[in-house]
Amino acid sequence: MTTYGGRRTQAERDAITVEIGYALCSAAFAAAVVFGAVAGPALLFDLPDTAELLLLRGGTVLAPVLFALRVVSVLLRFRASAQPSQPGRTSPDS
Template sequence: MRRTQAERDAITVETGYALCSAAFAAAVVFGAAAGPALLFTLPDAVEGLLLGTGVVLAPVLFLVRVISVLMRFRAPDQPDRPGRSRPDA
């Protein structure tokens, strides 16, 4: 099944949105978790813990955000005709 240009454009925009919003969210979480270790002089153990937490949480959040946005975009198709609950109705 060939996709129309509008469908391809929608997929491109949604993918871009998923990646950009995920990168922003991951950066915020990394900054919140590791920021104190980068800004202040803390004991080595605390700095390592904060940096490690940021390094682990940021990519996990990135993946979760991308997957959730793309799965929501791929959610069930709407019927072609408003007011109809089944495509064959």
């Protein structure tokens, strides 16, 4: 994002802020959906104790793992796509 150790512009800081917000919101939504899909049946239906326990623990484990993976993947993708082209060369899409 910066050019050779220089300071970031306001537009670059805003882009990073928006991307972090998007990463957190989309990760929270995905984690909630996964938790609901895995642990939901245990909360809605009268299941045997073992099945209920497994579903609740599975949802409790999968949701934070998915949250972390989603945040990292969105932020790494943003960082990789923000690489500037080589200075002094014409961009292919110009």
